[in-house]
Amino acid sequence: MNNRQARNFAIGATAVSALVFLALTLDSHRQFGKLTNADQITPQVTHGKDVWHKYNCINCHTLLGEGAYYAPDLTKITQHRGEAYLQAYMRDPAQFYDEKKHRRLMPKQDLSDQEITDLIAFLDWVSKIDNQGWPPRPILVTGSFVPGADTIGSHATGEESAPSAARPVTAEDDPRAQGEHVFRTAVPACNACHSTAPGADMAGPTLAGLATRAAEILTSDSYTGSAKDVEGYIRESIVNPSAHLIPGKMYSANGTSFMPTGYDKSLTQEQLDHLAAYLASLK
């Protein structure tokens, strides 16, 4: 190869690559609208995007996996946390996390109510972008699909005034929060066999979306139990697992569920109430 051929190679390779790249760019523009639901970019979403930029969020968080890796990814946050939670969180993050235990904390941003609402609208729009199903498994902020791995809250001891994610639950807490504690501490522990992640069936079926499924089961003809409402169904499943069987050879045989019995004795009425209240919140 001589100098001239080498130069022609460089120019040719660059030109061809650039042309292909430009053609694909044009085609991408044809598809952006549909993939990103561009028709749903309301003025509110646009303002929310400006808020996202104004407060430099991307230099701690990641969004669509892009950002600074110092704070949780927010791509699907509106599918994991309700609007009321996010509103309260953005007013004062210190109510939710403890810098001493979690080692990092989001500084209070002093957003106006309008800014908060619009930012949530923007994040909700982002969560619906068609991005090839990423992330392949939900990215959680805290807690875990793995039993016992979320060590900050459940094992921590000390001051009562710590935010809820940084201390054990107490009798003053919301019944659902106490129910989540029962979920992890009952014997045998519920989370040894059940995950709360969509699609993650373990020895027992996943409990993600339980409330929705329970409502469907209650109205279907195949239901064999005697519960009248969702919490009743959940309570019945805990104390009498064989009252209604979820189809599947890995879950039951000869009309008997594989789930352990005896929770009616090992848990108090109050604990059962809390547990049912927690599980009924998994919509």
Add this chain to the structure above:
Amino acid sequence: MRYKSQSVAYWYFAVAMVLFGLQLVFGLLSASKYLGPDPLLYILPFDVTKVIHTNLLIVWVLTGFMGATYWMVPDESRTELHSVKLAYIQLVLWVLMGVSAIIGYLFRFGTGNKLLEQPLPHKIVIVICMLIFLYNIGMTIKKAGRFTTTEGVLMIGLVTSALLFFPALLHYENYTVSIFYRWWTIHLWVEGVWMMIMGAFLAYLLIRLSGADREVMEKWLYVIVGLVFIAGILGTAHHYYWVGVPTYWLPIGGLFSALEPAALVGMAMYAYSAIRRAGMSHPNKLALHWTIGSALFSLFGAGLLGLAHTWPSVNKWTHGTLITAMHGHAAFYGAYAMIVLAMITYALPSLTRGRPEEGNSLGYWAFWLQIAGMFGMTLSFATAGIGQVYLERIMGMGYLDAQLKIQVHFLMLIATASLFTVGVALFIYDFFRHAPAFIVDNQEETSAVARASV
């Protein structure tokens, strides 16, 4: 130094040194926040230190590129610069832009758009500086009438860098579209046209330092440029994973960015064979260390560590984790920081008084401490990132819980970053401890060098 006007390079290098030092201050601050709790939470939170850290990197590397170009072009075209005054005006404007941007970031005065945080007025000043720069260099070459291939590659790299900045000036209503065009600037800079700039500096240094045959070096420079663009242009697709663009970008990104190491292997082989077949031995062995080091560290950081997470089925799990920080640090340092340090080390003996041409032990300490420190930092980010991917992404542990489990790697990061900082501090100290003195070589000597280098 053969031409008096090459002395402007000194001031560019001096600014680059100061900004490099500042970059590390903000880098160390950011790293310590990974350990937490953060006493500066309400004074200097992570987002501020991080944005300053990355912006200083871009600004000092570009300052170094400009200085190195002002050094190299008179040598290649055998003439004085078109206008020294313009070069100084450009530097002053550039410094004012950089410093005011950094001060602005302290008060959250930025666009909040990753890597393109510079406010619009600053972006416009950047464009003005680039135009002055290109005009000055262009006029110098035009007047000289001598235009080498090495210079040509450098010029095309610089002109396209300026052109690719334009998408960054526009406003995009759709967040996904703004991501799409962010990488036209950032990716096509660092994995495209900046590679041309780096390749040109590498060729220049190898020709000067090893006396390699210009005809051969420039032929292979073309081949490397071709390989860079085959992989680099379509390799932009690896930034288009999971951000809301059509699915065909996934296989394209996987395939073409897997080819990216080819150009870097080519560059490393190029550098190695040049010193093997060296026709002369230049006394500045320290500059040779930096030159070869840059080619090899790029292969490691940009090539191999990029390849480690560029395939879509791998990136699905590593996207947005510290794995990216691992690759980013090693790649930027190897390809761009080291090539600028190589140019500085090569030029410095004739820009300062009483500096031995062959370097001194301080210079070697600076080199090896930086290499060791950056290697350790890369490993710390890698181990932290691998831990994060398995715990958080694969096992499903919450982000905050997983970060607590990988704290030990942050300790390693801070330890190795401190080592790196010592290396950089020595380099900066060595830079400033000899007063500037601009000595123009006499003609007899230079004509011998010129003959050897043609």
